[in-house]
Amino acid sequence: MKALLLLAVLASGPALAYTGDELRGDCQAADAQYRNELRDDPATTVRATRCLAYVAGFADGYAVSRHLADKVGVGLNAFCLPQDDNLPARLVRAVLAHFERLPPNSDSGTATLVAGALSRAFPCPD
Numbered sequence: 648m649k650a651l652l653l654l655a656v657l658a659s660g661p662a663l664a665y666t667g668d669e670l671r672g673d674c675q676a677a678d679a680q681y682r683n684e685l686r687d688d689p690a691t692t693v694r695a696t697r698c699l700a701y702v703a704g705f706a707d708g709y710a711v712s713r714h715l716a717d718k719v720g721v722g723l724n725a726f727c728l729p730q731d732d733n734l735p736a737r738l739v740r741a742v743l744a745h746f747e748r749l750p751p752n753s754d755s756g757t758a759t760l761v762a763g764a765l766s767r768a769f770p771c772p773d
Contacts, residue, residue: 665701667746670757673698674742681736702738705761725762727771741768 677695680686706728713723731737745764749755755763 724771726765
């Protein structure tokens, strides 16, 4: 059994991480679609969807964390998203604006990038 487990571990490839450059390109595609550019390009649609799924998933994960933290008396206030019909587009634009403020060749992970973008774009009231 141990030999089989070792074989499975050795045969598996490295995990593919979603890089900051990929996120930037995907969010640029999403922004182009929100501006009604490149709507008929399937590759752009896939990239735009990947950005939206990542950023919205991050925000949803934070909302769950915030809810659970409230249950045990801990307040999380890294960012506060508005109730807005245009929120997906605003999330994408917040991420792109954050990329513009980064130094060249930043090696921050995508979660750190999105957290920074959302905390800057959607601060909680004091």
